Amino acid sequence: MFPSRFRYEAPRSLDEAISVLGDGGDYAKVLAGGQSLVPMMKLRFASPELIVDINNLPGLDYHRADPDGSLHVGALCRHATLEFSGLLKSTQPTMAAAAPLVADPLVRNRGTLVGSLCHADPQGDWASVLLSLGGSVIAQGPRGRRSIPLAEFVTGPFQNVLEHDEIAVEAVVPPAAGARAGGYLKLERRVGDFATVGVAVSIETSGADVVRAGIALTGVGGSTIGADAAAAALTGAPLSADSIAEAAELAAAAAQPRTDHRGTAEYKRHLVRVFVTRLLGGTTTAARATERAA
Ligand SMILES: Cc1cc2nc3c(=O)[nH]c(=O)nc-3n(C[C@H](O)[C@H](O)[C@H](O)COP(=O)(O)OP(=O)(O)OC[C@H]3O[C@@H](n4cnc5c(N)ncnc54)[C@H](O)[C@@H]3O)c2cc1C
Numbered sequence: 001m002f003p004s005r006f007r008y009e010a011p012r013s014l015d016e017a018i019s020v021l022g023d024g025g026d027y028a029k030v031l032a033g034g035q036s037l038v039p040m041m042k043l044r045f046a047s048p049e050l051i052v053d054i055n056n057l058p059g060l061d062y063h064r065a066d067p068d069g070s071l072h073v074g075a076l077c078r079h080a081t082l083e084f085s086g087l088l089k090s091t092q093p094t095m096a097a098a099a100p101l102v103a104d105p106l107v108r109n110r111g112t113l114v115g116s117l118c119h120a121d122p123q124g125d126w127a128s129v130l131l132s133l134g135g136s137v138i139a140q141g142p143r144g145r146r147s148i149p150l151a152e153f154v155t156g157p158f159q160n161v162l163e164h165d166e167i168a169v170e171a172v173v174p175p176a177a178g179a180r181a182g183g184y185l186k187l188e189r190r191v192g193d194f195a196t197v198g199v200a201v202s203i204e205t206s207g208a209d210v211v212r213a214g215i216a217l218t219g220v221g222g223s224t225i226g227a228d229a230a231a232a233a234l235t236g237a238p239l240s241a242d243s244i245a246e247a248a249e250l251a252a253a254a255a256q257p258r259t260d261h262r263g264t265a266e267y268k269r270h271l272v273r274v275f276v277t278r279l280l281g282g283t284t285t286a287a288r289a290t291e292r293a294a
Contacts, residue, residue, distance in 0.1 A: 003041035010053040014060075014167065017052055018141055022165035024050035030167055031055070032075060032115035035107045054167065065091060069175030075115070075168055079108035091180070092173065094202045098129045098184035104192035114168050120154045120223065123194040127154055127224040129184055132200040132214035132231075135173045141166035157222050178206035185275040186218070189262060195219040196262040199251070199275035208238040215247065215276060220268050221256035230254060230276065239280060248276040 007024075011017040021028050029048035031037055032055070040046040054060070060076040065087060073082070082088055083099040102108055102116070102125050116126040117137055131150045139146050139162055153160050162168060182202035186195045198218030203210050213231040216224060230250035234243050257268035 001042050001044060003038075004044060004047040006041075006048055007050045008053065009050065010056050012056050012058075014057055014140065014169070017054055017057060017167060018165060020050075021052050021167065022142060024048075024052065024164075026164050028052055028164065030118070032118075033078065033107075033111035035103070035111035036115065036119045036121065060169065063087065071095075071173040073113050073171045073173075075112060075170060077113060079103070079111045079113065079116075080105070082113060083108060092133075093180060094129050094132060094182035094184055094200055095173070097182075098125050098186075098200065101125060101184065101186045101188075101198075107192075114171050117150070117153065117171060118160055118162065118168050120156070120158050120160050121194075122157050122221060122223050123198075123219040124224070125184070125186065125195065125198055125200075125218055128198055128200040128216035128218040129202075130171060130173065131216035131224055131226050132182065132202040133173045134212070134214055135171055137168050138170045138172060139163075139166040140169045145169070147172070151226055154223050159223075176204045176212075178204040178211045180204050182214075183279045185279060187271055187275075197257075197268050197271040197275065199272055199279060201276060201279040203234060203239070203280075205239075209236065210234045210239060211236075213247075215251050217251065217255055217272060219257075220272060225254055225256065227251040227254040227276075234280070244277060244280045247280060248273045251276045 009020045011020055027049035029051055031051050031053045060074040062074040063077045065071050079102045088096040113126050116124045136147050136149045137153050141163055142165055184200045186198040195218045197220055200216045202214040204212040213234040215227040215230045230247040233246045233250055252269045252273040255269050255272045257265040259265045
């Protein structure tokens, strides 16, 4: 199918983009990698009257660590850049584990992490990863810049809190409070597919104690789920078999899976339990679990 008719603008500065977006009102959409928006338009799930293509905006394709240890990912940083990032491999284990699991190489070459957060697909991988890390989104609009914690950014399936004239300019991961560890496990029906179940775990330790933990779930609810009680069960003491088992149970309880063509609700909840246990127990370093039989 073809998209419905739309006006196309490709501004060359952020200020211009914000102004054009404001003119378009509720019927304007930002285009970043186009890997979610274009399919939605072709299926006519989305019919924006104005497309504001941000790909000509200078200086948004970065990802960098600041001196305080925070990580900043610009709105035009592609999944593929993150997949091959030495910075992520050395400092962000959860992100490094997830990056190669997002879609397929074609999509990763164009799609962006920030676009994925904005798209707010319950099966999107990056929202869980950033949520587990306590990340946030920086939005810029005519009223200036604001920082929105991921926990508040995604409000439901395919919904975020951006105003119609705001652009998400970067995602930020705060500095670690201790040594960072973690990972991301994802069950797919085939390589490159969306998650049947995905689990992101991030922990920070000082000495033996866990000083911060984050656990977030992909594909097992109407939006990305932060398993906060599970994370709290890990904090303030060294990891132990008991605390891991408790966190796994609490994470499974936080999941809100539905039975569908990918599996039963019970099966998906069980996978959450297994993935949390594996990630925390370090019993596997494999970041991909692929179910080949649909
Ligand atoms: C075949 C296929 C398989 C896929 N598999 C996966 C997968 O396994 N896991 C996964 O997580 N994703 C998957 N995706 C989605 C992919 O990761 C997209 O790249 C991502 O969801 C959106 O990023 P984008 O840059 O392409 O955004 P776009 O498609 O350009 O935009 C998506 C939405 O976000 C808005 N938006 C984008 N950027 C901004 C911004 N800076 N400010 C404000 N609004 C913005 C747009 O207006 C639009 O509503 C898949 C896509 C395809 C086509």
